[in-house]
Amino acid sequence: MFGSAALLIAAAVMLWRNNLIAAFVIAALGACAWFLSYRSRLRSQIRDDEASSDDPEFSDSDGDQAAEVSTGSGSDRVTEVSDRANNQDEL
Numbered sequence: 001m002f003g004s005a006a007l008l009i010a011a012a013v014m015l016w017r018n019n020l021i022a023a024f025v026i027a028a029l030g031a032c033a034w035f036l037s038y039r040s041r042l043r044s045q046i047r048d049d050e051a052s053s054d055d056p057e058f059s060d061s062d063g064d065q066a067a068e069v070s071t072g073s074g075s076d077r078v079t080e081v082s083d084r085a086n087n088q089d090e091l
Helices: 002-016 020-052 079-091
Strands: 067-069 078-080
Touching: 020 078
Parallel strands: none
Antiparallel strands: 067 078
16 A cells, blocks of 8 residues: 555656656556555455354354355345255255
Protein backbone atom coordinates (compact mmCIF):
# COMPACT_ATOMS: atom_id res chain seq x y z
CA MET A 1 0.00 0.00 0.00
CA PHE A 2 2.84 2.36 0.83
CA GLY A 3 4.64 1.44 -2.38
CA SER A 4 1.65 2.40 -4.49
CA ALA A 5 1.32 5.70 -2.63
CA ALA A 6 5.01 6.44 -3.18
CA LEU A 7 4.65 5.69 -6.89
CA LEU A 8 1.63 7.99 -7.06
CA ILE A 9 3.64 10.80 -5.48
CA ALA A 10 6.50 10.15 -7.89
CA ALA A 11 4.06 10.26 -10.81
CA ALA A 12 2.70 13.58 -9.56
CA VAL A 13 6.23 14.99 -9.41
CA MET A 14 6.94 13.81 -12.95
CA LEU A 15 3.65 15.34 -14.10
CA TRP A 16 4.56 18.64 -12.40
CA ARG A 17 7.94 18.59 -14.16
CA ASN A 18 6.07 18.05 -17.45
CA ASN A 19 7.60 14.62 -18.06
CA LEU A 20 4.36 12.99 -19.24
CA ILE A 21 5.78 9.66 -20.40
CA ALA A 22 7.53 8.99 -17.09
CA ALA A 23 4.43 10.12 -15.19
CA PHE A 24 2.27 7.67 -17.12
CA VAL A 25 4.64 4.73 -16.61
CA ILE A 26 5.08 5.43 -12.89
CA ALA A 27 1.31 5.88 -12.42
CA ALA A 28 0.65 2.59 -14.22
CA LEU A 29 3.15 0.82 -11.96
CA GLY A 30 1.46 2.41 -8.94
CA ALA A 31 -1.95 1.18 -10.07
CA CYS A 32 -0.56 -2.35 -10.55
CA ALA A 33 1.04 -2.23 -7.11
CA TRP A 34 -2.24 -1.14 -5.55
CA PHE A 35 -4.22 -3.95 -7.23
CA LEU A 36 -1.66 -6.56 -6.22
CA SER A 37 -1.70 -5.28 -2.64
CA TYR A 38 -5.50 -5.38 -2.58
CA ARG A 39 -5.50 -8.91 -4.03
CA SER A 40 -3.02 -10.08 -1.41
CA ARG A 41 -5.09 -8.59 1.39
CA LEU A 42 -8.27 -10.27 0.10
CA ARG A 43 -6.52 -13.65 -0.21
CA SER A 44 -5.30 -13.50 3.38
CA GLN A 45 -8.77 -12.46 4.55
CA ILE A 46 -10.36 -15.38 2.69
CA ARG A 47 -7.87 -17.82 4.23
CA ASP A 48 -8.63 -16.45 7.69
CA ASP A 49 -12.38 -16.76 7.09
CA GLU A 50 -12.05 -20.33 5.84
CA ALA A 51 -9.90 -21.29 8.83
CA SER A 52 -12.41 -19.84 11.29
CA SER A 53 -15.52 -21.32 9.63
CA ASP A 54 -15.44 -24.77 11.19
CA ASP A 55 -19.16 -24.67 11.96
CA PRO A 56 -20.59 -28.14 12.67
CA GLU A 57 -23.93 -27.28 11.06
CA PHE A 58 -22.28 -26.97 7.64
CA SER A 59 -20.33 -30.21 7.74
CA ASP A 60 -21.20 -33.87 8.18
CA SER A 61 -19.75 -36.24 10.78
CA ASP A 62 -16.55 -36.77 8.76
CA GLY A 63 -15.87 -33.04 8.63
CA ASP A 64 -16.46 -32.89 4.87
CA GLN A 65 -18.76 -30.36 3.33
CA ALA A 66 -22.24 -31.87 3.20
CA ALA A 67 -23.99 -29.24 1.11
CA GLU A 68 -23.28 -27.85 -2.31
CA VAL A 69 -25.05 -25.38 -4.54
CA SER A 70 -26.79 -26.83 -7.56
CA THR A 71 -26.99 -24.29 -10.37
CA GLY A 72 -28.07 -26.61 -13.14
CA SER A 73 -31.56 -26.62 -14.64
CA GLY A 74 -32.52 -23.27 -13.16
CA SER A 75 -32.29 -24.45 -9.55
CA ASP A 76 -30.39 -22.24 -7.11
CA ARG A 77 -31.25 -24.06 -3.92
CA VAL A 78 -28.71 -25.75 -1.66
CA THR A 79 -29.09 -29.52 -1.60
CA GLU A 80 -27.51 -32.28 0.41
CA VAL A 81 -25.07 -34.52 -1.42
CA SER A 82 -27.16 -37.60 -0.61
CA ASP A 83 -30.27 -35.83 -2.00
CA ARG A 84 -28.49 -35.28 -5.31
CA ALA A 85 -27.55 -38.95 -5.47
CA ASN A 86 -31.19 -39.94 -4.86
CA ASN A 87 -32.37 -37.51 -7.56
CA GLN A 88 -29.93 -38.96 -10.07
CA ASP A 89 -31.15 -42.48 -9.30
CA GLU A 90 -34.71 -41.40 -10.12
CA LEU A 91 -33.69 -40.21 -13.59
